[in-house]
Amino acid sequence: MVRLHDFLSRHRRFVLAAWLVVLVAAAPFAVRQTEHLTSGGFLVPGSGSAKVDEALADFEKAQRETLAVVLAQREGATPAAIRAEIDRVERIAAEVDHAELSPAAAQQAKERAGSETILVIPLDLEGSHDELADAAVDLRDELDVGQVRDGVEPHLVGQQALWAGMQELSKEDLEAAETTGFPIVLLILLAVFGSLAAASLPLALGFGSVFVTGAGIFFLSQATEMSVFVTNVASMIGIGVAVDYSLFVLARYREEIRGDRERDEALRVAMRTSGIAVAFSGVTVIISLAGLFLVDSTVIRSMAMGAIMVVAIAILAAVTLLPALISLFGRRAYSRSRTTTVIGLVARQWRNLRRRAGSTHPDRRRGSFWERWTGAVMRRPWVAVGVSAAIMLTLAIPALSLEWGDGALRQFPEGNETRVGAELAAETVGPGASGPMQIVADASDRAASDRYVAKLRRDPEVAKVEPPVTSRDGSQVLIVAQPRHDPESPEARALVDRVRADGIGEVGGATASVEDFKDLVSGSMWKILLFVLAFSYVVLFVLLRSVLLPLKAVLMNLLSVAAAYGVLVAVFQYGWVDGFLGFESLGYINTMTPPFLLAIVFGLSMDYEVFLLSRIRERYEATGDNRRAVAEGLRASARTISSAALIMVAVFAVFASAGVPAIKEIGLGLSVAIALDATLVRLVLVPATMELMGRWNWWLPKRIDRVLPHTDFERAPGTAKA
Numbered sequence: 043m044v045r046l047h048d049f050l051s052r053h054r055r056f057v058l059a060a061w062l063v064v065l066v067a068a069a070p071f072a073v074r075q076t077e078h079l080t081s082g083g084f085l086v087p088g089s090g091s092a093k094v095d096e097a098l099a100d101f102e103k104a105q106r107e108t109l110a111v112v113l114a115q116r117e118g119a120t121p122a123a124i125r126a127e128i129d130r131v132e133r134i135a136a137e138v139d140h141a142e143l144s145p146a147a148a149q150q151a152k153e154r155a156g157s158e159t160i161l162v163i164p165l166d167l168e169g170s171h172d173e174l175a176d177a178a179v180d181l182r183d184e185l186d187v188g189q190v191r192d193g194v195e196p197h198l199v200g201q202q203a204l205w206a207g208m209q210e211l212s213k214e215d216l217e218a219a220e221t222t223g224f225p226i227v228l229l230i231l232l233a234v235f236g237s238l239a240a241a242s243l244p245l246a247l248g249f250g251s252v253f254v255t256g257a258g259i260f261f262l263s264q265a266t267e268m269s270v271f272v273t274n275v276a277s278m279i280g281i282g283v284a285v286d287y288s289l290f291v292l293a294r295y296r297e298e299i300r301g302d303r304e305r306d307e308a309l310r311v312a313m314r315t316s317g318i319a320v321a322f323s324g325v326t327v328i329i330s331l332a333g334l335f336l337v338d339s340t341v342i343r344s345m346a347m348g349a350i351m352v353v354a355i356a357i358l359a360a361v362t363l364l365p366a367l368i369s370l371f372g373r374r375a376y377s378r379s380r381t382t383t384v385i386g387l388v389a390r391q392w393r394n395l396r397r398r399a400g401s402t403h404p405d406r407r408r409g410s411f412w413e414r415w416t417g418a419v420m421r422r423p424w425v426a427v428g429v430s431a432a433i434m435l436t437l438a439i440p441a442l443s444l445e446w447g448d449g450a451l452r453q454f455p456e457g458n459e460t461r462v463g464a465e466l467a468a469e470t471v472g473p474g475a476s477g478p479m480q481i482v483a484d485a486s487d488r489a490a491s492d493r494y495v496a497k498l499r500r501d502p503e504v505a506k507v508e509p510p511v512t513s514r515d516g517s518q519v520l521i522v523a524q525p526r527h528d529p530e531s532p533e534a535r536a537l538v539d540r541v542r543a544d545g546i547g548e549v550g551g552a553t554a555s556v557e558d559f560k561d562l563v564s565g566s567m568w569k570i571l572l573f574v575l576a577f578s579y580v581v582l583f584v585l586l587r588s589v590l591l592p593l594k595a596v597l598m599n600l601l602s603v604a605a606a607y608g609v610l611v612a613v614f615q616y617g618w619v620d621g622f623l624g625f626e627s628l629g630y631i632n633t634m635t636p637p638f639l640l641a642i643v644f645g646l647s648m649d650y651e652v653f654l655l656s657r658i659r660e661r662y663e664a665t666g667d668n669r670r671a672v673a674e675g676l677r678a679s680a681r682t683i684s685s686a687a688l689i690m691v692a693v694f695a696v697f698a699s700a701g702v703p704a705i706k707e708i709g710l711g712l713s714v715a716i717a718l719d720a721t722l723v724r725l726v727l728v729p730a731t732m733e734l735m736g737r738w739n740w741w742l743p744k745r746i747d748r749v750l751p752h753t754d755f756e757r758a759p760g761t762a763k764a
Contacts, residue, residue, distance in 0.1 A: 094550025119193030188459030197463025207460030447630025449530030477529025483547030687720030
């Protein structure tokens with residue numbers, strides 16, 4: 043890291059020019075990052091729905107998805123205008139791949155023009171789920187959905203139309219979140235550094251990291267499926283992580299400047315200490331996110347790729363671009379502005395006026411806030427541990443009843459064009475028409491199939507059943523049933539469960555696909571948990587050279603995650619704050635939220651763990667006094683960690699208040715987990731448990747001690763060990 047600093051100091055202009063070229067080159071692609079994102083990726087390999095999807099190729103004119111155009115008559119609509127709109131739909135469908143409007147369907151719609159206020163015109167589709175997802179996006183763009191033309195308002199309906207609408211809504215939410223998030227982060231940084239120039243450095247790195255990642259997402263989406271949610275997740279994590287990493291390095295640089303080091307030497311020390319810690323912590327976040335690849339799901343893996351990419355770029359920017367910018371800014375990178383200097387002097391004078399005579403005598407010195415805080419906590423460690431653990435366990439109680447679920451329809455706000463179109467179609471053809479259930483059974487016993495069709499028609503949750511269709515080779519039969527409720531409803535999910543329990547054949551369709559995805563992710567949680575727990579323990583074990591401290595840290599992270607899960611269940615499943623801050627309960631937690639929350643929280647918590655415990659260990663090795671080491675370690679790192687956590691919470695809270703529920707859940711969960719981690723965990727549980735454990739904090743068998751590497755990156759060069 044020192045050699046990297048020396049290279050950067052010699053070639054500062056080259057580094058700045060290289061980053062400028064990267065940003066300029068990324069610009070045209072970053073603005074197009076959402077063009078090729080897909081709403082697909084939910085199909086589970088080897089599942090019942092996947093088997094049905096494969097089998098449909100053997101049936102004549104069998105469609106994997108259902109898409110239809112809804113024409114709603116508004117004021118001023120005439121039969122001629124409606125027929126003209128039908129002709130326009132026919133031309134657009136002919137130009138879009140994998141979709142067309144048959145002449146028969148067009149003629150039938152024209153015959154009903156003027157006599158019905160809502161026309162639902164089915165489209166003929168051919169292609170895979172992902173190809174049809176792309177077709178839905180193209181159709182929405184060409185149709186100008188929701189825009190009234192001569193009194194006729196077109197909408198596109200169907201499951202893929204919902205996800206295409208979600209893609210557009212996510213893009214709008216991302217723009218709103220970034221517009222709100224960056225000014226909030228700037229205000230916090232101004233309060234931390236007291237200088238606009240210094241505050242702009244972390245913010246510039248956050249913007250640059252997210253911007254370059256956007257271009258990377260564009261290129262990745264050309265080669266592989268990337269989910270519509272990847273941009274929101276990458277932006278959410280990228281802003282927080284990039285700002286945090288640059289904050290750690292810049293804060294250490296300013297600390298060394300206050301210690302009377304020359305600028306170049308101060309930057310070298312900052313790179314040698316916080317720079318290497320940033321790289322170390324960032325890699326741990328990346329590997330925690332890599333645990334999501336244990337889920338065999340395209341949508342989960344694509345979101346993990348986006349998050350990993352933005353963290354990697356944030357690390358690179360913090361250890362290359364930031365030092366170059368610090369050197370370029372010179373004095374402005376560490377000096378406070380005149381306004382904040384005056385405010386600080388006034389505050390100091392005010393504190394001095396309130397002091398009693400003799401209060402500054404060395405024997406009566408009160409010590410720093412963190413020394414007093416740590417002393418208070420460590421004097422009553424059992425009380426501190428009991429109260430804080432009780433709070434977190436209480437918050438975690440609702441997590442015991444967590445319900446998994448998925449869907450797009452209920453994530454749209456009321457009045458949204460996509461939701462309006464779905465509701466209009468449901469009034470005309472029934473809610474279940476957008477996602478019929480498909481059953482592929484053995485055709486050897488046709489009588490059994492006929493009996494089962496009759497049974498389905500008697501089911502109160504089945505609106506209608508199409509006549510069975512035999513495959514081309516005659517070995518299988520396809521039964522298509524339309525649920526009475528929409529495909530995302532609890533009733534439709536229960537219907538799929540009943541049909542699967544009958545064992546007549548494989549069950550597919552929109553509802554079955556969602557159920558299979560839910561089972562895949564929930565069933566993979568134990569693998570992600572084991573991976574993250576094991577990796578976190580090993581990393582901290584090597585870093586801290588302790589057997590018990592990493593175990594304590596892992597257990598505390600679990601408490602933070604469990605509490606965040608509990609809050610999510612209370613808000614989004616129980617609906618305790620419905621209508622407050624724009625939240626609306628769905629009755630379940632989105633399937634993608636728990637694994638992402640687990641991986642991200644463990645990764646980000648490792649950042650704070652590394653910075654805090656490495657400082658504490660450094661002071662313990664220098665003093666041999668456990669209580670003093672904790673107090674001095676907290677004093678040295680608490681301000682930076684608290685500022686970094688505040689920025690994280692602020693960024694995540696913006697996404698929690700401005701986004702679709704799937705993104706709101708991740709934003710709220712991360713806000714709660716990081717807030718708890720930076721307060722109850724770092725300020726209460728860490729000092730209290732370290733007091734209870736005493737010298738056992740640093741216990742390490744001698745055999746292991748001889749082979750473990752020494753990782754003293756928080757000790758500045760020239761600092762002697764005790």
